[in-house]
Amino acid sequence: MSRPEHQAPPEIVYGGEEAAKYAGNSRIAAIQAEMASRAVELLNLPEGYPGYILDVGCGSGLSGEVLEEEGHVWVGFDISPAMLEVALEQEATGDLFLQDAGQGIAFRPGTFDGCISISVLQWLCNADKTSHHPKARLTRFFSTLYSALRRGARAIFQFYPENDDQIQLIMGCAVRCGFEGGLVVDYPNSKKAKKFYLCLFAGHEVNGVKQQ
Amino acid sequence: MRLITHNMLQCHVRGCNANNFPLELQEVVLEQEEAEMNEDFLRNMLGKLEYDALVATCHKLDINDLPVTLPEDAQYNEEFLQILHRIILETHVKSGKMVCPNCNHTYSIRDGIPNMLLAEHEV
Ligand SMILES: [Zn+2]
Numbered sequence: 259m260s261r262p263e264h265q266a267p268p269e270i271v272y273g274g275e276e277a278a279k280y281a282g283n284s285r286i287a288a289i290q291a292e293m294a295s296r297a298v299e300l301l302n303l304p305e306g307y308p309g310y311i312l313d314v315g316c317g318s319g320l321s322g323e324v325l326e327e328e329g330h331v332w333v334g335f336d337i338s339p340a341m342l343e344v345a346l347e348q349e350a351t352g353d354l355f356l357q358d359a360g361q362g363i364a365f366r367p368g369t370f371d372g373c374i375s376i377s378v379l380q381w382l383c384n385a386d387k388t389s390h391h392p393k394a395r396l397t398r399f400f401s402t403l404y405s406a407l408r409r410g411a412r413a414i415f416q417f418y419p420e421n422d423d424q425i426q427l428i429m430g431c432a433v434r435c436g437f438e439g440g441l442v443v444d445y446p447n448s449k450k451a452k453k454f455y456l457c458l459f460a461g462h463e464v465n466g467v468k469q470q
Numbered sequence: 471m472r473l474i475t476h477n478m479l480q481c482h483v484r485g486c487n488a489n490n491f492p493l494e495l496q497e498v499v500l501e502q503e504e505a506e507m508n509e510d511f512l513r514n515m516l517g518k519l520e521y522d523a524l525v526a527t528c529h530k531l532d533i534n535d536l537p538v539t540l541p542e543d544a545q546y547n548e549e550f551l552q553i554l555h556r557i558i559l560e561t562h563v564k565s566g567k568m569v570c571p572n573c574n575h576t577y578s579i580r581d582g583i584p585n586m587l588l589a590e591h592e593v
Contacts, residue, residue, distance in 0.1 A: 308511035310474075310518070331511060331559075333475050335586070342583055353475040357586040361593050364482035364586055366491060369518060387590075398593070402482065408518075 261420065267386040268315075269338045277318065277340035287320055290376055293453060294321035297374040297414040298328055300442065300457055309371030312406070314359055314415075315378030317341045319350030325374070326351050333370075335363070360395030362402035369406045372413070379417035379456065383424050396428060400435035400458075410463030413437070415456040425454075432458050471582055474515065474558035477524050479584075481570035483592045489572040492523040495531065498566030498579070507555045513545050515558075524558070533557060 262271050272280060280286060303309050309330045313321055316334025318341055325332040334350070335357035336342050342354050357363065360382055382399060383392045403413060419425045425441065432439070437458040445451040481490035521540045528536055536557060541547050544554075568577040568584060575592070577584050 306510075308508050308514060310478075310511075310515060329508070331474075333478075337587075346581055346583075353471045354583045355471075355586050356583055358588075361586075361588050362482050364480055365478050366480050366520070369478040371514070 261380075261418070263381045263384050267337075267384070268381050269340075272317070272338040272341050274340040274343075277338060277344050280318070280341075290317075290320045291324055293376050293416045294324040294374065296444065296453070297321070297376065297416055297455065298324055298330075300414045300455055301372040301374065301412050303372060307371075310369065312363075312365075312370045312373040312403075313352065314363075314373060314375035314403075315381075316345065316350075316352065316354065317376075318344040319348055319352065319354075321374060321376050322350055322352045330371075335359075359399045360390065362398040363406055364402075365406040367405045368408040370411060371408060372411050373403060373407060375413070375415045375417075377416060377418065379415045379428060380419060380424070383420070383427065393427065393431060396431035397435060400432045400437065404436045404460050407460035409461040411460050412439075413458040413460065415458070417454055417456060419454055428456065432456070436461065471563045471579065471584055472559055473524070473527070473561045473563070474519075476527065476563065476568070477519055477558065479568070481573060481575055482586070483570065483573050483575045483588060486570060486573040486575070490570055492520070492527055493568035493570055493577065495527060495563065496567050496569055498531065499564045500531065501562045501564045502556075502560055503562055505555075505559050507552065507559075509551055512551050512554060516540075516544055519558075528557060533561070 265271055311325050311330045311332045313332050313334035316322055316336050322332050322334055332352035334352045335355035337358045345354055382396055385392055439458040442455040442457055444453040479493055525536050525538060535553050541550050544550055562582055563579055564582050566579050577586055
């Protein structure tokens with residue numbers, strides 16, 4: 259089966275019909291929610307701390323629901339208008355944006371207490387238009403994200419890397435933008451259940467105290 | 471989009487790095503939606519808010535309930551936090567546009583969703 263990111267750009271693959279199907283599929287929804295829970299756990303926020311969290315590629319708002327349940331206020335963006343349409347129909351509680359991660363994000367420095375992203379990062383490694391250079395897009399994304407996170411905050415990306423080169427490309431870009439971190443692999447010995455989480459740290463908290 | 475999120479936005483057109491905040495709201499339609507108040511969250515956000523920009527934005531929207539300067543005891547001022555909650559977490563921009571004060575780029579808002587996509591030459 260060919261990988262969806264090889265078929266067409268995300269806003270096409272997740273067009274109207276596919277967006278509705280994707281959001282209505284309970285098996286996919288359950289897996290997405292589980293991965294979102296794991297990503298939120300890896301954010302490592304203090305118990306009971308209500309954060310302001312960014313969801314990159316929020317889709318129909320499934321991962322946002324998990325954030326909401328954990329008491330966080332969230333902001334999400336997606337490149338697929340059809341997916342955002344579904345999010346509206348499902349009365350997603352976060353603030354939604356139509357945005358392309360590869361163009362960078364438009365938030366002031368130190369805005370977010372954390373960032374999660376489910377099944378999106380591999381899309382950024384594609385060149386869907388001749389003007390798309392994966393390395394430039396990843397760098398633009400990571401540099402603006404780094405700035406938009408408060409010091410000490412984490413960004414957790416569940417993704418489906420195609421190969422080791424892709425992991426190196428992504429990690430290299432993130433590190434050049436100031437991030438530290440590494441890869442967490444859940445169920446490494448199960449072909450089906452194996453999940454990759456790229457965990458990035460945006461610098462360190464000042465004096466071990468959370469910045470207000 | 472809630473007003474709290476508008477307060478966190480800045481223009482991201484290539485090369486537009488100064489005076490690119492706050493994006494000016496124009497021709498907006500607002501809607502109030504009740505939300506549960508979370509004082510811990512508000513306290514967490516106080517340090518991130520650009521308060522002057524928030525007050526200026528509110529004035530343009532004809533919302534005049536906020537004190538002009540942030541109260542010194544803001545963190546524990548119940549009355550102030552309630553006003554703040556109503557304004558930044560219960561006031562939604564449903565449609566309109568946001569214009570960058572520096573480069574004049576216009577971001578349109580439809581169904582509450584701002585369109586932040588840029589043309590190739592703006593990236
Ligand atoms: Zn601008």
